[in-house]
Amino acid sequence: MTEGPVAHNGHGNGDAKVSLEELDELDPTVDPSGWFSVQLRYAYRVGAAQSPAMIEDRVVLVDGDDEETALGRAVEVAAEYEDEFSTAAGAEGSIRFEGIVAIKELDDPPGAGTEVWHEFMAPAGVETDANGEPLPPVRPMEMAFPRAHDE
DSSP: OOOSEEETTSSOSSSSEEEHHHHHTOOOOOOOOSEEEEEEEEEEEETTTTEEEEEEEEEEEEEOSSHHHHHHHHHHHHHHTOEEEEOTTSOEEEEEEEEEEEEEEOSSOOOTTOOOOOOOOBOTTOOBOTTSOBOOBOSSSSOSSOOOOOO
């Protein structure tokens, strides 16, 4: 586990340092919202062998009283996105549901501006969270629309 303060803003430039011990205190308890965001994985399979040519992750919203119910609904929704297609070269293909990557309960019911997905990632120099669990690296490194600098 990394010792000492880590960059809270994810840039590793020394701004807004927070210790790993302080992160332990950031474990809020929220009331169930009844809504879940579910990351579904699809393979675009092409040709007779149906080997994957591309993988796609989609995040969908489902409702449910608990995670088990939400998972059942997500599997039902996932099938609706499966389809057949033809490539520009005329090869036949299919979009096949491969499985559920992750599920997260929303803090609030969905509406404009409601967070529907979050993922903790490791900024440069940090490998684990406050509990010592490994964090995946930041990906992608580039952002389509980075925040304007405050300077």
